[in-house]
Ligand code: SF4
């Protein structure tokens with residue numbers, strides 16, 4: 106709280122002090138239900154995403170959960186692929202692609218992500234649906250909230266919050282099931298043997314979902330989401346935005362739909378000032394005041410205004426998807442420098458990602474030279490010592506053979522002819538390589554180690570190393 110002194114118009118300070126809160130009290134928003142093309146798109150898209158999210162952990166592929174981030178085993182199963190910590194590069198690729206994808210679609214189509222696919226939007230819609238189903242229309246909800254405590258009110262609120270918490274708990278359970286197999290997690294819950302970490306994360310995500318979708322709703326988009334803040338930097342006058350056609354709509358004013366007088370003669374525009382666009386807005390803004398960062402691009406105002414226009418027998422599209430240039434009567438350009446740059450970067454990184462995935466090797470071989478001695482002479486031959494680290498990133502255990510080439514009459518001495526490496530394991534193999542000094546080109550000669558699985562020739566890797574000898 107702050108204490109302020111007021112100033113008289115003449116500028117002199119009056120002694121009466123007033124207290125003013127620095128924080129504005131949040132007024133709960135009760136968005137109206139909306140029907141229309143975009144509402145259907147949003148609901149069906151949201152339902153498909155929810156179904157995918159909840160169903161995926163229950164499917165297995167080759168005996169492993171289809172998407173599983175197995176942290177203890179340091180293995181990430183994503184459909185047909187298994188990634189290891191060594192595959193960090195692919196994660197970087199995925200993050201880069203996601204970032205450029207977001208930039209590209211935001212520059213092209215504005216906040217489609219926020220309005221149609223963002224989890225905050227999808228879960229909030231679901232929570233709102235529960236609220237409306239139990240408490241009725243926005244007016245009935247307001248009335249209930251203002252009403253004195255009664256058995257009916259307590260019962261309705263109890264049911265609503267129980268359903269919200271159940272949704273939040275199942276959301277949290279599913280999230281954790283992407284890290285601990287869903288069936289194992291279910292068994293642990295049923296037998297009261299849930300681990301501390303799993304219990305913590307289920308509790309944490311239950312609370313986060315319940316608070317974000319049930320209580321905070323549009324506040325998350327307005328005050329917490331960083332994307333809402335920086336997305337305007339990606340906008341230009343050709344970006345698709347949801348906008349009210351001020352030229353057509355103003356001056357706004359009420360009129361009767363059944364009295365067919367030329368309202369234009371009365372000096373009115375197409376907006377009948379019904380405020381339906383404000384009443385359906387989940388962030389509580391008035392789109393007629395222009396583009397605002399609070400607008401999540403959900404298109405609910407388009408649907409409802411089109412409905413109003415239809416009832417008034419006016420053309421639809423008073424609120425519509427358009428661009429600033431189009432509103433200013435100028436031509437909209439889809440192909441413009443930033444779109445081309447984002448598209449090229451997206452294509453480049455996608456191609457690089459696909460290429461590196463196609464070249465991805467499930468075995469790796471690290472060669473470490475013995476640091477104590479550059480070389481030594483043994484039985485008239487020059488000998489170098491190496492430590493080989495064999496990495497098996499395949500789903501199965503394999504027996505591997507090691508070969509060396511690159512210099513005439515090279516001999517490879519090792520303790521084992523075949524080395525077994527478990528799935529996801531790293532095995533070490535010390536080796537000695539020998540040759541006659543006459544076979545060397547100079548101080549340093551390149552040699553090549555090849556590691557190959559005995560049962561799968563496709564699991565092969567060839568790595569270069571240096572063989573050092575005396576200075577000639
Ligand atoms: S819904 Fe359409 S007609 Fe009604 S106030 Fe909004 S812009 Fe005007």
Ligand code: SF4
Pocket residue numbers: 347382385386387388389390391392399400401402403404405406407
């Ligand atoms: S102004 Fe329209 S598009 Fe923007 S959040 Fe409100 S209802 Fe959705």
